[in-house]
Amino acid sequence: MGKASRDKRDVYYRLAKEQVWRSRSAFKLLQLQEEFRFLDGVKAVVDLCAAPGGWSQVLSQHLCRLNETTHQPKVKIVSVDVQEMAPHPFLEIVQGDITKINTVKQILEKFNGNRVDCVVCDGAPDVTGNNDMDLCLQEHLLSAAYAITCCILKAGGSFVAKIFRGKNNAVTLNLLRTHFSKVLVAKPRCSRNSSIEAFVVCADFQPRLSEGASVGSFPLRDLDMKFYSSLSARQKTPFVACGKEMYDSDRTYSKQLGTDDYVIRNPAQSPISPPYAESIRVLSNKTVYFSITHGNKGDQESA
Numbered sequence: 370m371g372k373a374s375r376d377k378r379d380v381y382y383r384l385a386k387e388q389v390w391r392s393r394s395a396f397k398l399l400q401l402q403e404e405f406r407f408l409d410g411v412k413a414v415v416d417l418c419a420a421p422g423g424w425s426q427v428l429s430q431h432l433c434r435l436n437e438t439t440h441q442p443k444v445k446i447v448s449v450d451v452q453e454m455a456p457h458p459f460l461e462i463v464q465g466d467i468t469k470i471n472t473v474k475q476i477l478e479k480f481n482g483n484r485v486d487c488v489v490c491d492g493a494p495d496v497t498g499n500n501d502m503d504l505c506l507q508e509h510l511l512s513a514a515y516a517i518t519c520c521i522l523k524a525g526g527s528f529v530a531k532i533f534r535g536k537n538n539a540v541t542l543n544l545l546r547t548h549f550s551k552v553l554v555a556k557p558r559c560s561r562n563s564s565i566e567a568f569v570v571c572a573d574f575q576p577r578l579s580e581g582a583s584v585g586s587f588p589l590r591d592l593d594m595k596f597y598s599s600l601s602a603r604q605k606t607p608f609v610a611c612g613k614e615m616y617d618s619d620r621t622y623s624k625q626l627g628t629d630d631y632v633i634r635n636p637a638q639s640p641i642s643p644p645y646a647e648s649i650r651v652l653s654n655k656t657v658y659f660s661i662t663h664g665n666k667g668d669q670e671s672a
C-alpha cells in the first residue's frame with residue numbers, strides 16, 4: 370500500500386498530517402473532549418500508552434498556558450509508553466510497560482505523591498486478528514490503566530480509556546462504576562464503525578475500597594465487594610456517538626478533496642524504534658541477498 374492509497378482511504382490520517390498531529394488518534398481525543406469537557410480546568414494529567422504522541426499534543430495544546438513570569442507551563446503532563454517517544458516541550462516522558470510495577474512507580478514519582486485531575490489511556494495491543502485474544506489483551510491493558518488510575522487520581526477526577534467492545538464489557542463497566550459515579554461509552558466519529566474500539570468516559574472518581582484498604586490499593590483486590598455486588602449486572606451504560614460530522618471515517622475520499630494542488634505529506638512524527646523495524650531489517654537483508662543472487666529481477670519481485 371502506498372502513501373497515496375492510505376491518504377485516500379483514511380481521511381483522518383491525511384488530516385493529521387496536514388494539521389501536524391503526530392497521529393490520527395488526536396482527533397479522537399479532540400472529539401471526546403468537545404462532547405464531555407473532561408480536560409477543562411485540569412492541571413495534572415497522565416497520558417498512558419501515548420506514543421507517538423497525538424493525544425499528548427492535544428493535552429499540551431489544551432492545557433499549557435505559559436505562565437508569563439516563569440515561562441513554565443502551569444500544568445503537568447506525563448506521557449507513558451512502552452515504545453520510545455519523541456520529546457515535546459511540555460511533556461515529561463516515561464518509557465515503560467504500564468502492566469509492570471516499575472513503570473507505575475516511575476509515574477508516581479513524577480508527581481511526588483500528588484494526585485492528578487485526569488488519566489487518559491489510548492492503549493491498544495498489537496492486534497492479532499483473533500477476536501477473543503485481542504479482547505483479552507485489551508482488557509489486560511485497560512485493567513492496568515485502571516489500577517494506575519486508582520493509585521493516582523484525585524477524588525472527583527476523570528478517566529478516559531479505550532475499550533474493545535465485546536462480551537465481557539458488562540463486568541468491566543461494573544468494575545469502573547465501583548469507583549466512578551458516572552460511566553458511559555463513547556464512539557468518536559473519527560473512529561471507524563468497522564472498528565470494535567470505543568472509549569469509556571468515567572467521571573467523578575469516588576474510591577470505594579474495603580475497610581482497611583488505602584486509596585492507593587489495587588482496585589480489584591481491595592474492592593468494596595458489598596458495593597460491587599449491589600451494582601446490577603444488567604445496568605445499561607449510555608452509548609454516545611460524539612464529534613461534529615467532519616468526514617466519514619469509513620469512506621474513501623479522492624486525493625484532491627476540493628484542491629487541485631494536493632501534496633502527499635510525511636507523518637508529523639515517524640515512530641522512533643517501532644516493533645516492525647526488525648522485520649523491515651530482515652526483509653531488506655533478504656532483498657539485498659535476492660538481488661545479488663538474481664540480479665535486477667530480484668529487486669522487482671521483492672518490491
Ligand code: SAM
Nearest residue numbers: 392394418420421422423424451466467491493
Ligand atoms: N494515543 C496515541 C497517540 O495519539 O499518538 C496512540 C496510541 S497507540 C493507538 C497505542 C499505544 O499503546 C502504542 O504506542 C503502544 O506502544 C502502546 N502500548 C501497548 N501496550 C502497552 C503497554 N503494555 N505499556 C505501555 N504502552 C503500551
